[in-house]
Amino acid sequence: MTLHCSVLHFEFRAKDRIGFDEGKAGNTWRGGFGFALKKRFCGEKTLDAPCRCAPPCPYSRIFEPTWEGGPSGFQEPPRAFVIRAFNLDGRKFEPGEKFGFSLHLFSQDSDWRNAIQAAVGEAGAAGLGTTKARVEMTGIRAEDLSVPLHSKDNPPSRLVVEFLTPLEIKTEGRVIASPQFGLMFRRLRDRISSILSVYQNGSPECDFRALAELADKITSENVEWQQCNATRRSMRTGQKHSIGGQIGKYELSGDFSTILPWLEAGVFTGVGRQTAWGKGRELVLALTVTIRNDGYRDCISLIFE
Numbered sequence: 001m002t003l004h005c006s007v008l009h010f011e012f013r014a015k016d017r018i019g020f021d022e023g024k025a026g027n028t029w030r031g032g033f034g035f036a037l038k039k040r041f042c043g044e045k046t047l048d049a050p051c052r053c054a055p056p057c058p059y060s061r062i063f064e065p066t067w068e069g070g071p072s073g074f075q076e077p078p079r080a081f082v083i084r085a086f087n088l089d090g091r092k093f094e095p096g097e098k099f100g101f102s103l104h105l106f107s108q109d110s111d112w113r114n115a116i117q118a119a120v121g122e123a124g125a126a127g128l129g130t131t132k133a134r135v136e137m138t139g140i141r142a143e144d145l146s147v148p149l150h151s152k153d154n155p156p157s158r159l160v161v162e163f164l165t166p167l168e169i170k171t172e173g174r175v176i177a178s179p180q181f182g183l184m185f186r187r188l189r190d191r192i193s194s195i196l197s198v199y200q201n202g203s204p205e206c207d208f209r210a211l212a213e214l215a216d217k218i219t220s221e222n223v224e225w226q227q228c229n230a231t232r233r234s235m236r237t238g239q240k241h242s243i244g245g246q247i248g249k250y251e252l253s254g255d256f257s258t259i260l261p262w263l264e265a266g267v268f269t270g271v272g273r274q275t276a277w278g279k280g281r282e283l284v285l286a287l288t289v290t291i292r293n294d295g296y297r298d299c300i301s302l303i304f305e
Helices: 025-041 058-063 110-126 181-199 208-216 260-269
Strands: 002-014 081-084 098-105 135-148 158-167 219-228 231-233 240-242 245-253 282-286 301-304
Touching (some): 002 110, 002 181, 002 260, 025 058, 025 081, 025 110, 098 110, 110 135, 135 260, 158 260, 181 208, 181 245, 181 260, 260 282
Antiparallel strands (some): 002 098, 002 135, 081 098, 158 245, 158 282, 219 245, 231 240, 282 301
């Protein structure tokens, strides 16, 4: 089985002075994108009203999908997109300055791609954030990628899995601080499987229990986590919600022949809560350990970024 992902790179020019708060750029774009998508397709034109379209309109299917049941930890089906705008966190742009961000799309429906591209452009034109700063879309570049999920021959025996945006995993109603690798991997396995099932017409042909047991045998060391706090205010309810989590890494040893393909796919899907606006973004590195004459170790060759 293979995960397919269209990476859409959006380019903009600022028309007004615009700034993105630290940790909130993805959420800013998510809010503007959702409003523009709803305005274009949904009978309920404002974000403070739930969609009641029957059958579900494109806004509902793309932005607010629903299902009954699903894997543990998934109250809703995964969305078909992930916004990757963490490169804009904490940055400001004057009129005329250029910037961009990416969106990962897992649906292969060309109508969805067209709808998303139009809505992102309209979100920028309408104005973003509380200041309604306007930006002009100047270009879109698409890149179609595939990540096979079959076992790898001769995988590295040591890896670093680093989270560049906050990871937040809940179990039994509570957020887990410093989640064990096995728990994180189970959430990643279920997320990727759900994306394949909902948007790509199939689930991986593998033994999920055996895969989890292999993850439990991976040895973790030098685990480092740092709490990142950020909040957003819901336009629908006015309530504040956390969009923070933990940034950190696992340094891992073990047999990655079956596990590594899922970690590589996770670079594109993310893992944990609120992945749609860029949380749980991982970086997978191979550790190639060489002992030098002075006793120091040389490591790290890039696999996926």
